[in-house]
Amino acid sequence: MAINLYGPPAAGPTSQIDGTGLDKAAISQNKSAAPSTVPQEDTTAFSSTATAVDTLTQAALQTVPTRQQKVESLKDAVNGAQYQLDAAKIAASLASSDL
Secondary structure: OOOOOOOOOOOOOOOOEOOOOOEHHHHHHHHHOOOOOOOOOOOOOOOHHHHHHHHHHHHHHOOOHHHHHHHHHHHHHHHOOOOOOOHHHHHHHHHHOOO
């Protein structure tokens, strides 16, 4: 008695099913079939809105030199424990905000 682990027995004597259960003859026929048309090249078109968004994104990602200098000086002051917090300003800001 033979047990077929890969599905039902083959339909005919010319059909060969490999270990994956796939019909080798059907696979080779599909490989040899050439496409009827030549694929066209992919194209992309951008709208004016997409171009404007790209331009704004580029502008936003550029750092302003004076701001970068200020950030660096604040970073150095915080890392060196020289940055002084003004408790009155913090309290006034918290009181005036909508938290």
